[in-house]
Amino acid sequence: MEEPAVVARVNIALVRESARALAKLQDDTGLKKVDIVNRAIQLYEFIAGELKDGRQVVVRGDDGQEVLVKIFL
Template sequence: MPEKKERSTIVEPSRGDPDAEGGTAATSERQPSVAAERVTVNLTPRSVRAMGNLVNWTGYTKTDTINRALQIYEFIQQIMENGGTVHVRQAEGAEPERLTFF
């Protein structure tokens, strides 16, 4: 049986993008640039643990971690809005699993 080729999408800031500091997923449509915004967020205990783990694993600040999480969420939502699906492989050699978001 022939080996399947894996395709990857890299989500990172675009060079020369005025919004690159926060990073974005590459998209075919350019959105108008918007100003930075300060918000207050109430996190659940589960979200606090997740943020702490991500800060420890990545070395990013809490602000950077939240910004990246929102951008990844937008990227995934955009895929699903366009009829696509998102799959993950939890371990080397494991079968890909389709992610379902509620």
């Protein structure tokens, strides 16, 4: 039997900074709010797991320079 597409509904209040970031992401990507929030949660879960396992998050620029991203969970 297939699992339903929507398994949980959440009603949240965003602080101003998050609301602005969400609006910017909508403009930049053309995605719906629900899609951005779903992707953000999945990305956060992935990063939290990597950090829990002792790994680091690094961003590499076009020039090859790497920057360690500090994330506090």
